[in-house]
Amino acid sequence: MIAIGSDHAGFTYKERIKELLLTLGEKVQDAGPTSAASTDYPDWGHAVAEAVSTGKVDRGILICGTGIGMSIVANKHKGVRAAVCESVTSARLARLHNDANILCVGERVIGWESVVDIVTAFLKTRFDGGERHARRVGKIHSLTNL
Numbered sequence: 001m002i003a004i005g006s007d008h009a010g011f012t013y014k015e016r017i018k019e020l021l022l023t024l025g026e027k028v029q030d031a032g033p034t035s036a037a038s039t040d041y042p043d044w045g046h047a048v049a050e051a052v053s054t055g056k057v058d059r060g061i062l063i064c065g066t067g068i069g070m071s072i073v074a075n076k077h078k079g080v081r082a083a084v085c086e087s088v089t090s091a092r093l094a095r096l097h098n099d100a101n102i103l104c105v106g107e108r109v110i111g112w113e114s115v116v117d118i119v120t121a122f123l124k125t126r127f128d129g130g131e132r133h134a135r136r137v138g139k140i141h142s143l144t145n146l
């Protein structure tokens, strides 16, 4: 199950990514919003990150204007590793090396074709799992309270 959320600046991509996820055979939990009316990204970012942090969903996708605000919000939650990705390489490496569990993208900074490739790479790439990367990912959490 993948939770998805956005603010007004990411609303169009949220709707389109939701369709993409369903096409890829994923189950989707839409945290909102339900319209493109002006809204505050932390409201939706916290909701999706909470769902990932508590294990209610496996992963999350958050969209705002740049992806940056959403990633800052999401990374305040225990167990969350949110990555802003603007390329397929970043999305692949965020999974391979960082075991990222939330993908953040910016509707104002990347075109739709790139988003399709980024989301697909994020979903299809497995964590490397090697000792080196597992140790580093472990330290993300063990050296903080998050």
Ligand code: RB5
Pocket (backbone or CB within 6 Å): 007, 009, 010, 041, 064, 065, 066, 067, 068, 069, 070
């Ligand atoms: C909204 O105007 C914009 O600030 C927001 O979507 C996001 O880009 C913040 O990081």
